[in-house]
Structures are given as structure tokens and as C-alpha cells.
Amino acid sequence: MIDNSSKKNSPFGIWDLNLSPITIGGLLTLLGELKVLGEQHQATEVELGISWIPDNSSPLSNLLGKNSQISFTKSSACSEVPLLVMLLDMEGVAACHLFRTGTDLQEFLSQTTKCYITWPPLNSEGKVDYKYNYTHLIQKFFNERGYIPTLSSKxxxxxxxxxxxxxxxxxxxxxxxxxxxxxxxxxxxxxxxxxxxxxxxxxxxxxxxxxxxxxxxxxxxxxxxxxxxxxxxxxxxxxxxxxxxxxxxxxxxxxxxxxxxxxxxxxxxxxxxxxxxxxxxxxxxxxxxxxxxxxxxxxxxxxxxxxxxxxxxxxxxxxxxxxxxxxxxxxxxxxxx
The missing domain is CATH 3.40.50.2000 (Glycogen Phosphorylase B;)
Incomplete structure (x- = not known):
């Protein structure tokens, strides 16, 4: 990830399908976490990246829904995936990216000119080690500030x-x-x-x-x-x-x-x-x-x-x-x- 202090920090959410299948509730919770990071870093927009291992058919099938004809490439548009259209319809979501592997995701983050704050944070190996669907980050923010940012549709x-x-x-x-x-x-x-x-x-x-x-x-x-x-x-x-x-x-x-x-x-x-x-x-x-x-x-x-x-x-x-x-x-x- 390029450190460019002249650019605003932008929260970048990561969902690793090898850790957990993607769900409506999980996406909304992750977006709630990204909104918290946005409040902390004065960012009005967030982005999200979703990665998986291509030979693992279960997470891929879950992501595809009924549309099995999509050709997946690095940074494919999430608007091609039915469930992720919901994410793009949320206020403040600027972009969503799909990656075939975690390596592709890491390469994207290392080459971007944006100054991303990744959540969940990547470990020393550039991987996610996180339990999705919990609100601990949001709870911590509330305890510090007395409110939480809300979700709304476009x-x-x-x-x-x-x-x-x-x-x-x-x-x-x-x-x-x-x-x-x-x-x-x-x-x-x-x-x-x-x-x-x-x-x-x-x-x-x-x-x-x-x-x-x-x-x-x-x-x-x-x-x-x-x-x-x-x-x-x-x-x-x-x-x-x-x-x-x-x-x-x-x-x-x-x-x-x-x-x-x-x-x-x-x-x-x-x-x-x-x-x-x-x-x-x-x-x-x-x-x-x-x-x-x-x-x-x-x-x-x-x-x-x-x-x-x-x-x-x-x-x-x-x-x-x-x-x-x-x-x-x-x-x-x-x-x-």
C-alpha cells in the first residue's frame, strides 16, 4: 500500500470468501465498520474488495448466485454479481472490486495510488485473519464518541x-x-x-x-x-x-x-x-x-x-x-x- 500523505485516507474493506461465505447481514456489518473508519479519518466514501481461491467452488458459487456466465478477472465490476449490487446501492460506497486470489488483492493494494486503510487489517503475510459479522469495532467507536454512523441507500x-x-x-x-x-x-x-x-x-x-x-x-x-x-x-x-x-x-x-x-x-x-x-x-x-x-x-x-x-x-x-x-x-x- 502506497503511503501518500497528500491524499485522503480511504477505508477499503476486505472480504475473504475462504474465511466466511458472503451474506447480506455480513456485508452490512462490514459496511458499518467501514463507515466508522470513515468517521475517524474524515472520509466520505469507502471501497470493498472480495477475494477467493478459484479452485474452491463453494464460495465462488455462493458469490455468483444464478449467474454462472460471468468472466471473473482482477477488479471486475461487482455490478455483475447480484448480491453485490446491494452493496453498490449503499450511500458512500464508491467502488467494489473482485479478485481471483488474495495475491491479486495484495498486488492491487501495493500498486494503487490511493491511500487505503484496509479493514480487516492484513497480517504480516498480507492475509486477513478475522471473524466477520461481529460489531466490536462499532461498539468501541460508540463507547468513545456516543454515536455510530448510520447506513442509508442511494x-x-x-x-x-x-x-x-x-x-x-x-x-x-x-x-x-x-x-x-x-x-x-x-x-x-x-x-x-x-x-x-x-x-x-x-x-x-x-x-x-x-x-x-x-x-x-x-x-x-x-x-x-x-x-x-x-x-x-x-x-x-x-x-x-x-x-x-x-x-x-x-x-x-x-x-x-x-x-x-x-x-x-x-x-x-x-x-x-x-x-x-x-x-x-x-x-x-x-x-x-x-x-x-x-x-x-x-x-x-x-x-x-x-x-x-x-x-x-x-x-x-x-x-x-x-x-x-x-x-x-x-x-x-x-x-x-
């Missing part, structure tokens, strides 16, 4: 989300919900999916209590008896996609659902949220992240992350706690700026 996706809320929701309050409902290749549902019957019961109870519309995001199959509720809108029926769904989250009155990749958009924002996680999923990781708390260090009192199974009564109680504190003014500020 203008086109934000505008689509604002138009949807204005056209389909107002004057009711928009509540964004993500209910994971993943079916494995075996045909069996994932054991950490949302408890759909409990959420249906909650939506039904909420009809007579709150003037809200629940915007269900994601590409999962939503049971018909939930889709047809008058206070429920399924965004994929309105032409939404991952980019637009993520843009909706910071613009909502509140976010609700189960722990998932998209829920990280709420975690790294000011929006009140209520997130449930199967207590038997990622047990050790969550212990390191939260200890015995039900919130992240940098969360507000109305941003809760519960390691317990959701029930309709519990969802109602926790949502009412948010609703009774009247976040209308805060929501309007977030929505209009």
Missing part, C-alpha cells in the same frame, strides 16, 4: 421507498416487517424461521389498536392468510426487491421481525426496532455480542434484540411500548431528510 432506492409510503401507507404509520421463511433444499423449513401463526395473530390484534400499515419485505413466501389482512402490504407484490426493501427500513416508523440480513439495516440506524432471534441459533456469537443484554451497546432504549421465540402477546406488548412513546416527530425527520 437516491433512487430511497425515492422509490418514499413514493411507496406516500402512495400506499400515509396517513397511517409505516411499520416495516421481515419474517424469515426459508425453505431448505430438502423441502423442510429452516428451524430459525419466523413463527408465522404468532405474527398473524399479532397483525389481527393490531388492526383495532393502531393506525399503521405493516410493510412485509423480503422474497420469502408469505402465507395467504397474512397477505390478505387489510393492514398488511407485501412489498414484492409492488415490484420491490432487496435494494428497495432495504431503503424502506430507515424510512419506517419502526422495524419488526426476526434476525436476518435485512434486519442489520435497522440495527445500524436510528429507527426503533423489535427483533427476535431463535435462542438456540448462533449462541456463542450472540453471547460475545450482547452478553446478557437484550440490546446492542450502541442501541437506543427502543431498539431491542430478543433471544427468545416470539409470541403474539409478547410482540403486542413490545410493539405497544414503542407506540406509546410517540416517535412521530423523529419519524418525520428521518422520512423527510
Amino acid at each position: 437516491t433512487a432506492s430511497r425515492q422509490w421507498a418514499m413514493d411507496l409510503v406516500r402512495d400506499r401507507v400515509l396517513p397511517s404509520s409505516p411499520i416495516v416487517v421481515h419474517l424469515k421463511n426459508y425453505i431448505r433444499a430438502s423441502g423442510q423449513p429452516d428451524w430459525y424461521n419466523a413463527q408465522m401463526e404468532e405474527w398473524q395473530a399479532f397483525f389481527q390484534m393490531a388492526r383495532s389498536r393502531y393506525d399503521v400499515k405493516f410493510l412485509l419485505i423480503g422474497n420469502e413466501a408469505i402465507p395467504q392468510n397474512i397477505q390478505t389482512l387489510p393492514n398488511v402490504i407485501v412489498t414484492q407484490d409492488l415490484g420491490s426487491n432487496l435494494l428497495k426493501d432495504l431503503a424502506l427500513i430507515p424510512l419506517s416508523y419502526a422495524f419488526m421481525g426476526v434476525a436476518s440480513g435485512p434486519s442489520n439495516m435497522a440495527i445500524f440506524n436510528r429507527v426503533p426496532y423489535l427483533i427476535y432471534k431463535n435462542p438456540e441459533h448462533h449462541v456463542e456469537m450472540m453471547r460475545k455480542e450482547l452478553g446478557t443484554s437484550d440490546k446492542f451497546v450502541f442501541a437506543t432504549p427502543y431498539q431491542r434484540f430478543y433471544r427468545r421465540f416470539e409470541t403474539s402477546d409478547d410482540i403486542l406488548k413490545e410493539f405497544d411500548r414503542i407506540w406509546q412513546n410517540n416517535f412521530t416527530s423523529d419519524w418525520k425527520t428521518r422520512f423527510e431528510t
